[in-house]
Amino acid sequence: MSFDADLLVAGGGPAGLATALLARRAGMSVVVAEPRADPIDKACGEGLMPGGLARLLALGVDPAGVPFHGIAYRAGRRAAHARFAAGPGRGVRRTTLQAALRERAAQAGIGWVAGRVAGLRQDAHGVEAAGVRARWLVGADGLHSRVRREAGIASAAGTPARFGQRRHYPVAPWSDLVEVWWSAHAEAYVTPVAPDLVGVAILHRRSGLGYETLLDGFPELKARLGGAAPAGPVRGAGPLRRTVQARVSGRVLLVGDAAGYEDALTGEGVSLALNQAEAAVSALSSGDLAGYEAQWRRRTRTYRLLTRGLVLLTAARPVRGAVVPICVAVPPLFRGAVNVLAG
DSSP states (O other): OOOSEEEEEEOOSHHHHHHHHHHHHTTOOEEEEOOSOSSOOOOSOOEEOHHHHHHHHHTTOOOOOEEEOEEEEEETTEEEEEEOSSOOEEEOOHHHHHHHHHHHHHHTTOEEEOSOOOSOEEOSSOEEETTEEEEEEEEOOOTTOHHHHHTTOOEEEOSSOOEEEEEEEOOOOOOSSEEEEEOSSEEEEEEEEETTEEEEEEEESOTTOOHHHHHTTOHHHHHHHTTOOOSSOOEEEOOOOEEESOSEETTEEEOGGGGOBOOSTTOOHHHHHHHHHHHHHHHHHHTOSTHHHHHHHHHHHHHHHHHHHHHHHTTSHHHHHHHHHHHHHOHHHHHHHHHHHHO
16 A cells, blocks of 8 residues: 555644654654645744753754743732743744744655645545545644544633733843733733844733733833834734543544643643654554553643643632732742743
8 A cells, every 4th residue: 555655744833843853753754734824923922941942952943032041920010030940941933933843844854735634534554635645644733623623533612711812022122031920810921032022922811802902901011012013913812721532533643732732821832742742753653553642641741730720720810819929929839830841
């Protein structure tokens, strides 16, 4: 039986391209199917945690950006700071990260199909979609994954429903930390992504609110931006939480946001995707596709428990108001949590 490739990857974002690169390193032939034209952008915080950055560098991907050395939680004049023990992370524009991964994929000889994976069919020997016949398919096509639906894997938006919006401002970074500003209803993430540019991503529960209205809830942060005109459009995403019944269906595996997502609160999206990509390729290489489910659960357990717990706790307004004071009062607790998530 002939195949066009060993592996077809649906999705040309970080999760899909990392999976493709790892599969090539394992000796597989790979084709990536992606319907969007370059540069591919997405509403995200754009901060690579130290563990995620290390995984990228190990793949030969070294995107330009700005180092950051920890996380600060801020509410008004109160602030808690925690520096990474394992070295810096890096703030990187999403388009810059995707371009660096795409260039590395081309160097590695990974094929590219400019189209959407649709009409998925699979049998005991392989899968077929987007005009490609492959032994396996990895769905890395995001929160609203079409591959997931066509593979018959059930999913649902979780609660509480939260949304994200991001915009850039031509302002020199004023801190070597990623700042998370807390208000009664939202969190604003400030990430340095260039010497003269910061990204401000806002996570919130109030669907339909405009970005400027949300930013007005952070007067101290707004003052830091100094009235600078935005450097680009607002990008949005959500609802963020997505529960997924399984990560494997026959010869189809799910990676990244397609595999299930809790929330962006702890800033681990890209790191998690790279970690899952390693597990998926390990499962394909060993032939133990069913074992990927257990690997996925193990590798995401800390993120799922900590993030879910924090989101649920801070849904109550009194608890939200106590987050930063507690982090200020008990610095070891904050440092410990940040460094667990940094890896």
